[in-house]
Amino acid sequence: MANVSLAAATKTFDDDGDQIVAVDELDLDIQDGEFLVLVGPSGCGKSTTLRMVAGLESPSSGTITLGDEVINDKTPQERDIAMVFQSYALYPHMTVRGNMAFGLEESTDLSDAEITDRVDEAADILGITDLLDRKPGELSGGQQQRVALGRAIVRDPKVFLLDEPLANLDAKLRAEMRTELQQLQEDLDTTTIYVTHDQTEAMTMSDRIAILDGGELQQVGTPMECYHEPANVFVAGFIGEPSMNFFDVTNEGDVLVGEDFRYPVSEAAAAAVQGHDDLVLGIRPENIEIVEDPVADDVLPAVVDVVEPHGNENAVHLRFADQDGGTRFTATVGGMRSLSGGQEVGVRFPEDALHLFDGHSGDALRNRIVEDLDQVEQIGTT
Amino acid sequence: MSNATNSRAESIARVLPALDYSKIAIYLLVMTFAAFFISPIWTGLVTAFKTTGAVTATTPFLPPGPDGFTLQKWTTAIEYLSTGMTNSLLMSFPATIASVTLGSTAAYGLTLVDWHKRTQFAVLVLFMFGIFIPYQAVLVPLSDFWINMVGVDGLVGPVLGGLPFFTERHSRLFAVTVTHVVYGIPICMLLFRGYYVALSDELIEAAKIDGASITSIYRRIVLPLSKPMFGVVFIYQFTMIWNEFLFSLTLIGSSASPAATVTLVLSGLGSDLTGVDFGLRMAGAFVAALPTLIIYVLFAEQFAKGLASDN
Numbered sequence: 090m091a092n093v094s095l096a097a098a099t100k101t102f103d104d105d106g107d108q109i110v111a112v113d114e115l116d117l118d119i120q121d122g123e124f125l126v127l128v129g130p131s132g133c134g135k136s137t138t139l140r141m142v143a144g145l146e147s148p149s150s151g152t153i154t155l156g157d158e159v160i161n162d163k164t165p166q167e168r169d170i171a172m173v174f175q176s177y178a179l180y181p182h183m184t185v186r187g188n189m190a191f192g193l194e195e196s197t198d199l200s201d202a203e204i205t206d207r208v209d210e211a212a213d214i215l216g217i218t219d220l221l222d223r224k225p226g227e228l229s230g231g232q233q234q235r236v237a238l239g240r241a242i243v244r245d246p247k248v249f250l251l252d253e254p255l256a257n258l259d260a261k262l263r264a265e266m267r268t269e270l271q272q273l274q275e276d277l278d279t280t281t282i283y284v285t286h287d288q289t290e291a292m293t294m295s296d297r298i299a300i301l302d303g304g305e306l307q308q309v310g311t312p313m314e315c316y317h318e319p320a321n322v323f324v325a326g327f328i329g330e331p332s333m334n335f336f337d338v339t340n341e342g343d344v345l346v347g348e349d350f351r352y353p354v355s356e357a358a359a360a361a362v363q364g365h366d367d368l369v370l371g372i373r374p375e376n377i378e379i380v381e382d383p384v385a386d387d388v389l390p391a392v393v394d395v396v397e398p399h400g401n402e403n404a405v406h407l408r409f410a411d412q413d414g415g416t417r418f419t420a421t422v423g424g425m426r427s428l429s430g431g432q433e434v435g436v437r438f439p440e441d442a443l444h445l446f447d448g449h450s451g452d453a454l455r456n457r458i459v460e461d462l463d464q465v466e467q468i469g470t471t
Numbered sequence: 472m473s474n475a476t477n478s479r480a481e482s483i484a485r486v487l488p489a490l491d492y493s494k495i496a497i498y499l500l501v502m503t504f505a506a507f508f509i510s511p512i513w514t515g516l517v518t519a520f521k522t523t524g525a526v527t528a529t530t531p532f533l534p535p536g537p538d539g540f541t542l543q544k545w546t547t548a549i550e551y552l553s554t555g556m557t558n559s560l561l562m563s564f565p566a567t568i569a570s571v572t573l574g575s576t577a578a579y580g581l582t583l584v585d586w587h588k589r590t591q592f593a594v595l596v597l598f599m600f601g602i603f604i605p606y607q608a609v610l611v612p613l614s615d616f617w618i619n620m621v622g623v624d625g626l627v628g629p630v631l632g633g634l635p636f637f638t639e640r641h642s643r644l645f646a647v648t649v650t651h652v653v654y655g656i657p658i659c660m661l662l663f664r665g666y667y668v669a670l671s672d673e674l675i676e677a678a679k680i681d682g683a684s685i686t687s688i689y690r691r692i693v694l695p696l697s698k699p700m701f702g703v704v705f706i707y708q709f710t711m712i713w714n715e716f717l718f719s720l721t722l723i724g725s726s727a728s729p730a731a732t733v734t735l736v737l738s739g740l741g742s743d744l745t746g747v748d749f750g751l752r753m754a755g756a757f758v759a760a761l762p763t764l765i766i767y768v769l770f771a772e773q774f775a776k777g778l779a780s781d782n
Contacts, residue, residue: 195681
């Protein structure tokens with residue numbers, strides 16, 4: 090086990106003379122035993138980052154350290170890491186036992202008996218003992234996924250690298266495996282880097298999330314930090330489902346003027362955004378309050394477009410009441426609350442729940458006020 | 472009685488609607504082509520069973536009558552070709568195995584092993600040249616190389632001199648074998664290359680992360696996975712080497728040589744001052760083709776698998 094750190098790690102690819110920057114000066118420290126999720130949209134550089142740690146890509150510049158050792162020039166064979174691929178990459182001509190034993194046979198001097206013992210032990214942990222004599226082609230997707238995990242854990246490596254390991258599973262199995270993987274990592278206490286484009290996986294499994302976009306690191310933090318205190322518009326929009334609503338507004342001192350509304354702000358909030366004329370106002374769907382009376386005090390009139398029932402809650406797609414179809418936004422309300430398309434309602438944006446971002450750089454100027462984030466943390470991690 | 476006629480008419484009527492004119496036309500066309508392609512082989516086969524008299528007396532593609540039938544051509548052909556067959560087998564199997572194995576490892580090194588990309592490309596270009604060099608262009612330098620520069624005649628003798636049937640001339644067979652290996656590697660490499668390029672990168676990467684070296688990735692992952700392709704390339708290469716004539720002619724020279732390959736012997740079979748014995752020539756051709764047919768049958772399953780996975 091060891092910590093991993095990337096210092097100004099950069100990877101550029103040459104595309105017919107054009108330099109494409111896949112990862113741009115990435116600084117990231119992953120603690121010993123930590124579960125870090127690298128998340129971002131397709132092409133954000135997360136897989137390239139993982140492959141650099143694995144040794145499958147060599148960084149164009151910067152250093153990668155494993156433990157106390159710079160591993161830039163080490164081959165994957167010398168790094169003592171294990172990786173689970175999205176396609177699982179099981180050796181099709183070997184049995185499950187052969188697949189799991191391969192790494193031990195190639196990278197250690199263990200005797201056959203010891204290898205058998207370790208494979209049996211790992212198979213037992215993952216509940217695949219009865220599959221050991223089968224070939225990968227005879228297994229279901231979920232079973233193959235377990236074998237791929239087994240192949241990684243049997244090695245007892247310094248670091249686990251997982252590249253979208255759950256992407257090919259169906260929704261129910263994916264939810265089960267999320268919990269199981271998290272539990273497994275906690276038991277093994279091995280440093281883990283997990284790449285995904287799915288923000289739900291990132292939120293639910295990680296100790297910390299690193300969010301990448303366009304090869305640049307946007308934010309590193311605990312899931313709750315990233316959710317409640319996003320560093321910029323990108324993080325705010327990426328984390329959370331349904332995603333945060335954004336409105337372009339102009340700062341006029343004590344009031345924010347949007348296309349469809351004027352929003353008076355408190356002195357504290359006004360001070361935070363002082364000097365920035367163009368702002369983006371963000372509010373999460375669950376923080377929008379919907380009241381039946383469209384003309385009450387401090388509410389904005391809106392019309393319900395569509396209601397998506399999810400059972401436990403309803404996602405309500407709304408637009409501001411306006412002659413020429415106002416801006417659309419989304420709110421979530423409790424599952425028992427009945428609203429229907431075309432209904433005229435009032436919406437209230439509580440100031441405590443507002444996020445304000447600079448309109449040009451996208452940086453967060455003021456995040457929502459959470460009473461005590463540490464307390465939220467505790468609920469989140471237990 | 473009328474009942475029977477009825478049912479017969481009905482059964483004909485049931486068959487008729489299925490046979491529309493376009494289908495009849497297609498079947499006729501298919502049968503014509505089948506007959507066209509089979510007729511030479513068929514003619515050769517029936518000729519091989521005819522006496523010399525019957526060959527001239529009967530129509531070529533018709534089977535011989537009872538008095539024109541003989542198996543003597545086959546026994547003569549087998550007797551005549553047996554040394555050539557042995558020589559060809561001694562040459563073809565090692566040459567095929569060596570060129571296929573080396574072609575596979577070369578393809579592995581040029582596709583799945585990560586090293587200097589530009590050099591890799593340059594080597595690949597050299598291989599391509601190797602495929603397209605015409606045999607005729609190298610025949611003279613080739614025989615000069617083996618006979619005068621290497622002096623192959625005295626080279627293999629001391630090593631294998633103790634073997635039964637071995638003569639000094641058999642050294643030439645060694646020269647032909649090595650020449651086939653060298654000429655076979657580029658095309659074998661190309662066939663394997665297509666297969667390895669399509670092989671999942673992640674599989675090789677997984678093996679690298681599992682700590683496998685370049686050689687053990689080849690031995691334990693790539694080699695077992697390319698079994699179907701080995702079938703395809705083996706059949707192809709064996710047929711090419713077995714049927715090859717020019718190298719044998721240049722390096723061994725005469726069909727009378729104790730080292731003569733089957734193609735060399737076959738070229739002189741059944742023709743002398745008295746004329747051409749067609750029956751003997753045909754029987755000889757079939758006997759000489761037998762090993763390639765056997766190889767096809769043995770590797771048919773691999774061959775089909777290889778073709779399927781290649782596409």
